[in-house]
Amino acid sequence: MQRPLLKNISSVEEFKNWYWLKEELIAYCREAGIKTTGGKFEIAERIVNYLNTGATKTNQSQDKSITKPTSKFDWKNEQLTLNTVITDNYKNNSHVRKFFIEQVGAKFSFSIDLMQWMKDNVGKTLGDAVVEWHRLQELKKNPNYQSVIPAHNQYNQYTRDFLADNPDKSIQDARKYWKLKRSKPGKIKYSKSDLLLAED
Numbered sequence: 001m002q003r004p005l006l007k008n009i010s011s012v013e014e015f016k017n018w019y020w021l022k023e024e025l026i027a028y029c030r031e032a033g034i035k036t037t038g039g040k041f042e043i044a045e046r047i048v049n050y051l052n053t054g055a056t057k058t059n060q061s062q063d064k065s066i067t068k069p070t071s072k073f074d075w076k077n078e079q080l081t082l083n084t085v086i087t088d089n090y091k092n093n094s095h096v097r098k099f100f101i102e103q104v105g106a107k108f109s110f111s112i113d114l115m116q117w118m119k120d121n122v123g124k125t126l127g128d129a130v131v132e133w134h135r136l137q138e139l140k141k142n143p144n145y146q147s148v149i150p151a152h153n154q155y156n157q158y159t160r161d162f163l164a165d166n167p168d169k170s171i172q173d174a175r176k177y178w179k180l181k182r183s184k185p186g187k188i189k190y191s192k193s194d195l196l197l198a199e200d
Helices: 012-016 022-032 040-053 094-104 112-120 126-140 154-165 171-182 192-199
Strands: none
Touching: 012 040, 022 040, 094 126, 112 126, 154 171, 171 192
């Protein structure tokens, strides 16, 4: 079955049966006059609402978009200390990276786990973030440790599961099967049977 164009989708069931790139969702929304801000899942929910009701706008209570930041703190230029409060407009940047390197050394890097912690802990301080970084470093010493992959990052989860189940294959193989998988209808989760996709 050939992957359809999003603009030709007419039902929620059909929409949910395929994997869509965020840029495809945004292009569709722009064409239909639907709000394009927010994360991929939020945009997809607006499309579902549109397919169900024909309405290009949702009630404020239905729209789960992230509210606009209220803080004006300048994370690019303000002096950063251990007491600096993490605000709702926090962004990872070179200035923040420099602060962390001064605190923990040149080995510092922004991990997925730390970035998620920063997002989830508005109101805490950079001192708390430094403590969390050290905690995560201790966890990583366990050979079985794996970082948490956000639910919306299906590609990374697929790649991890593929390589874990096929240690003889490479990241290039994982990408190949990911592309084959997403061109088919259904959920984008790794399955051993995906290895048969190349034979189709």
